[in-house]
Amino acid sequence: xxxxxxxxxxxxxxxxxxxxxxxxxxxxxxxxxxxxxxxxxxxxxxxxxxxxxxxxxxxxxxxxxxxxxxxxxxxxxxxxxxxxxxxxxxxxxxxxxxxxxxxxxxxxxxxxxxxxxxxxxxxxxxxxxxxxxxxxxxxxxxxxxxxxxxxxxxxxxxxxxxxxxxxxxxxxxxxxxxxxxxxxxxxxxxxxxxxxxxxxxxxxxxxxxxxxxxxxxxxxxxxxxxxxxxxxxxxxxxxxxxxxxxxxxxxxxxxxxxxxxxxxxxxxxxxxxxxxxxxxxxxxxxxxxxxxxxxxxxxxxxxxxxxxxxxxxxxxxxxxxxxxxxxxxxxxxxxxxxxxxxxxxxxxxxxxxxxxxxxxxxxxxxxxxxxxxxxxxxxxxxxxxxxxxxxxxxxxxxxxxxxxxxx
Amino acid sequence: xxxxxxxxxxxxxxxxxxxxxxxxxxxxxxxxxxxxxxxxxxxxxxxxxxxxxxxxxxxxxxxxxxxxxxxxxxxxxxxxxxxxxxxxxxxxxxxxxxxxxxxxxxxxxxxxxxxxxxxxxxxxxxxxxxxxxxxxxxxxxxxxxxxxxxxxxxxxxxxxxxxxxxxxxxxxxxxxxxxxxxxxxxxxxxxxxxxxxxxxxxxxxxxxxxxxxxxxxxxxxxxxxxxxxxxxxxxxxxxxxxxxxxxxxxxxxxxxxxxxxxxxxxxxxxxxxxxxxxxxxxxxxxxxxxxxxxxxxxxxxxxxxxxxxxxxxxxxxxxxxxxxxxxxxxxxxxxxxxxxxxxxxxxxxxxxxxxxxxxxxxxxxxxxxxxxxxxxxxxxxxxxxxxxxxxxxxxxxxxxxxxxxxxxxxxxxxxxxxxxxxxxxxxxxxxxxxxxxxxxxxxxxxxxxxxxxxxxxxxxxxxxxxxxxxxxxxxxxxxxxxxxxxxxxxxxxxxxxxxxxxxxxxxxxxxxxxxxx
Numbered sequence: 001x002x003x004x005x006x007x008x009x010x011x012x013x014x015x016x017x018x019x020x021x022x023x024x025x026x027x028x029x030x031x032x033x034x035x036x037x038x039x040x041x042x043x044x045x046x047x048x049x050x051x052x053x054x055x056x057x058x059x060x061x062x063x064x065x066x067x068x069x070x071x072x073x074x075x076x077x078x079x080x081x082x083x084x085x086x087x088x089x090x091x092x093x094x095x096x097x098x099x100x101x102x103x104x105x106x107x108x109x110x111x112x113x114x115x116x117x118x119x120x121x122x123x124x125x126x127x128x129x130x131x132x133x134x135x136x137x138x139x140x141x142x143x144x145x146x147x148x149x150x151x152x153x154x155x156x157x158x159x160x161x162x163x164x165x166x167x168x169x170x171x172x173x174x175x176x177x178x179x180x181x182x183x184x185x186x187x188x189x190x191x192x193x194x195x196x197x198x199x200x201x202x203x204x205x206x207x208x209x210x211x212x213x214x215x216x217x218x219x220x221x222x223x224x225x226x227x228x229x230x231x232x233x234x235x236x237x238x239x240x241x242x243x244x245x246x247x248x249x250x251x252x253x254x255x256x257x258x259x260x261x262x263x264x265x266x267x268x269x270x271x272x273x274x275x276x277x278x279x280x281x282x283x284x285x286x287x288x289x290x291x292x293x294x295x296x297x298x299x300x301x302x303x304x305x306x307x308x309x310x311x312x313x314x315x316x317x318x319x320x321x322x323x324x325x326x327x328x329x330x331x332x333x334x335x336x337x338x339x340x341x342x343x344x345x346x347x348x349x350x351x352x353x354x355x356x357x358x359x360x361x362x363x364x365x366x367x368x369x370x371x372x373x374x375x376x377x378x379x380x381x382x383x384x385x386x387x388x389x390x391x392x393x394x395x396x397x398x399x400x401x402x403x404x405x406x407x
Numbered sequence: 408x409x410x411x412x413x414x415x416x417x418x419x420x421x422x423x424x425x426x427x428x429x430x431x432x433x434x435x436x437x438x439x440x441x442x443x444x445x446x447x448x449x450x451x452x453x454x455x456x457x458x459x460x461x462x463x464x465x466x467x468x469x470x471x472x473x474x475x476x477x478x479x480x481x482x483x484x485x486x487x488x489x490x491x492x493x494x495x496x497x498x499x500x501x502x503x504x505x506x507x508x509x510x511x512x513x514x515x516x517x518x519x520x521x522x523x524x525x526x527x528x529x530x531x532x533x534x535x536x537x538x539x540x541x542x543x544x545x546x547x548x549x550x551x552x553x554x555x556x557x558x559x560x561x562x563x564x565x566x567x568x569x570x571x572x573x574x575x576x577x578x579x580x581x582x583x584x585x586x587x588x589x590x591x592x593x594x595x596x597x598x599x600x601x602x603x604x605x606x607x608x609x610x611x612x613x614x615x616x617x618x619x620x621x622x623x624x625x626x627x628x629x630x631x632x633x634x635x636x637x638x639x640x641x642x643x644x645x646x647x648x649x650x651x652x653x654x655x656x657x658x659x660x661x662x663x664x665x666x667x668x669x670x671x672x673x674x675x676x677x678x679x680x681x682x683x684x685x686x687x688x689x690x691x692x693x694x695x696x697x698x699x700x701x702x703x704x705x706x707x708x709x710x711x712x713x714x715x716x717x718x719x720x721x722x723x724x725x726x727x728x729x730x731x732x733x734x735x736x737x738x739x740x741x742x743x744x745x746x747x748x749x750x751x752x753x754x755x756x757x758x759x760x761x762x763x764x765x766x767x768x769x770x771x772x773x774x775x776x777x778x779x780x781x782x783x784x785x786x787x788x789x790x791x792x793x794x795x796x797x798x799x800x801x802x803x804x805x806x807x808x809x810x811x812x813x814x815x816x817x818x819x820x821x822x823x824x825x826x827x828x829x830x831x832x833x834x835x836x837x838x839x840x841x842x843x844x845x846x847x848x849x850x851x852x853x854x855x856x857x858x859x860x861x862x863x864x865x866x867x868x869x870x871x872x873x874x875x876x877x878x879x880x881x882x883x884x885x886x887x888x889x890x891x892x893x894x895x896x897x898x899x900x901x902x903x904x905x906x907x908x909x910x911x912x913x914x915x916x917x918x919x920x921x922x923x924x
Binding site: 109268269289290297299300301323332333335336337377378381382383384385386403 | 781790835
């Protein structure tokens with residue numbers, strides 16, 4: 001306790017009101033993400049947890065906030081807060097035993113920037129420089145700067161990457177004798193082969209413990225569907241490769257991967273393939289002119305199309321902490337593409353929470369859940385509305401009253 | 408008949424087709440421009456300053472608005488009627504400053520006021536097509552910021568196949584750049600080069616007057632050699648006008664003899680031309696205002712500022728010049744001592760001081776003018792001010808307040824029909840009318856459909872895939888039939904069933920059209 005307090009002091013986050021984690025938040029509309037919106041509702045927060053959500057009004061005092069709209073804290077499945085190459089183990093391509101939590105800098109101010117865009121829970125994975133980079137962690141974007149205080153779920157997912165990105169920094173021997181810098185694979189074929197080999201080796205280790213290798217138990221857990229396998233797959237080609245691997249492993253009798261396709265910009269191209277494979281999809285930010293930096297083409301109605309087919313979808317800002325491309329804005333862009341407000345809300349709150357297995361704690365405004373709230377000055381996700389307040393675990397990270405005072 | 412041509416003369420084959428197109432397009436548009444158009448919309452928002460009119464009516468005759476009112480408004484019996492009770496009518500957005508739509512916006516010579524973007528505007532640039540898609544009907548195109556005194560800008564409409572057809576105002580002032588050029592220029596160099604240009608002008612004019620007194624007719628011979636018109640007003644001298652400095656005796660020099668390279672700066676000093684001065688930092692604002700005061704064109708100056716410049720807002724307010732805010736609406740910086748991020752919402756700072764300002768859209772869809780205005784409302788700017796900042800105020804800043812930017816009697820018939828509120832993210836521009844002519848219809852916008860649904864325009868997809876074939880894999884083969892799931896699969900083996908329908912990589916979804924810009 002003392003240590004946590006000292007850390008909080010060091011980060012300069014400790015002050016009277018911040019330690020107070022009880023609020024009443026009154027809003028013209030409360031969007032709970034668990035049922036119909038409540039007009040003139042009040043969310044009661046006690047000691048960092050939601051005590052109740054009900055119709056009502058009135059009240060005042062220091063612990064009372066009054067805004068136009070409240071939504072649950074947003075959940076970003078592709079926060080990419082790992083410090084670049086500092087979180088990539090380069091001695092091997094397959095490092096399923098590595099936990100990215102060990103590489104995170106909780107003092108990084110980007111956490112605060114992310115929180116202020118309304119993201120209160122984020123999945124962070126190892127960067128996609130390795131074929132299977134390791135384990136991702138779900139944590140809160142604000143709070144005392146210790147893993148103990150911030151982690152919602154450790155070892156939440158296993159992270160892989162398809163396409164050529166994991167091979168991009170690698171090189172084969174040229175001229176000189178092979179040295180330390182020679183690293184493979186150097187093609188997307190090689191990347192796929194590394195994936196396949198890892199799972200086949202892990203399957204073999206299940207029969208023969210002698211053949212176990214570091215992290216093979218994680219791969220086995222992934223094949224048994226116990227550990228979600230979140231892979232980066234931008235293009236149709238990458239998406240197919242990932243899904244065919246899943247189907248191949250199933251056919252071999254190894255088990256069923258709980259596959260989640262991250263940054264699946266071209267998922268709209270083969271929606272039936274996604275339906276068949278029962279994968280979930282995390283969409284990257286909507287590109288301005290259709291094509292992402294990675295050369296994938298993302299139709300603007302992707303979210304609507306996939307949602308209508310019953311594919312679970314989550315939206316993401318894919319690492320951006322800028323307001324213009326924040327997760328809330330993505331929900332707006334998805335609505336522009338035809339997605340309903342309710343579906344857009346789910347795609348940034350409850351759906352990602354469920355996909356990550358943390359929906360007992362976050363993702364909707366229900367009594368007993370963590371007090372993660374986003375306060376808006378108008379209809380959520382509209383560009384003419386801004387995030388004016390953020391509460392994480394009952395801590396007021398962004399105060400709507402400060403904004404009122406400045407105007 | 409076309410089939411007798413071989414591929415050798417493909418361009419020749421195109422010509423008659425183009426001529427046909429032109430013939431088909433011209434009489435129709437001419438007829439419409441002369442004709443009468445009535446727009447009935449579920450809601451009409453004439454501009455930010457008035458209440459919307461429910462079930463409003465707009466009458467456009469000969470390209471101009473002749474009536475705006477409720478459903479009982481008198482309409483001509485012979486007018487074409489567009490009746491859209493589900494849409495909202497709104498004035499076309501006004502882009503008050505852009506360098507887009509040109510072929511290479513920067514001329515790297517420091518002082519080039521004699522150039523004009525007229526020679527750089529590319530009528531078939533995707534930017535103009537996008538502008539229509541985003542409801543922008545009036546655009547001030549200016550040279551880029553890599554200069555000191557740049558060329559003259561122009562105001563265009565995003566329609567027409569030639570620059571002449573697009574033109575609304577052939578000369579929209581000179582672009583000056585107070586922020587230092589990116590390559591090797593300090594603020595001091597920038598300012599010095601700018602001062603020298605005006606000094607050069609002054610010395611040139613003095614020399615001209617002296618030559619004339621001495622009987623030296625070098626300027627006249629040069630003008631004749633260049634074939635310049637020396638009749639009419641050009642044959643007359645006129646005393647120098649302007650408020651800051653004057654060269655005496657200029658009335659003795661026929662205006663036609665003044666070097667065309669110097670004429671634009673002279674027009675600036677005489678207060679006959681506007682100046683758009685780009686500023687990237689508060690000190691640039693100071694320099695810009697200083698130069699404008701020294702040379703008497705402060706009253707005709709518009710500052711094109713980035714968010715950082717809000718710190719000079721008091722000075723801007725005192726000078727009384729309007730500003731165009733480019734890019735970010737929010738200025739962020741870190742306090743050096745506390746490390747705290749300090750954010751300032753710039754439109755509020757401008758509005759608070761009574762500075763007239765417009766918003767500009769720096770790029771693509773997420774920063775369209777409607778989006779910029781919406782963001783400003785989200786940050787606390789009053790809705791009427793935000794709406795006007797991309798329409799009416801922008802038009803006033805361009806000196807076009809009596810022509811565009813609002814739906815009022817006498818203004819150009821530039822009307823957007825929107826599917827919802829102008830500031831909502833779910834709103835689409837459904838139809839655009841410019842000067843009484845329907846120039847955009849979203850239901851026929853194939854590129855928009857491609858962006859929205861990934862469907863390719865007919866005929867642009869190789870391998871025969873038509874617009875309806877985009878979702879080609881809707882019916883997939885069962886997994887066990889797929890080559891990738893077969894155990895005996897070898898690398899490089901020919902793909903089978905499922906993959907045959909795969910659109911060719913890169914072309915399969917629209918020929919990369921969206922990349923061309």
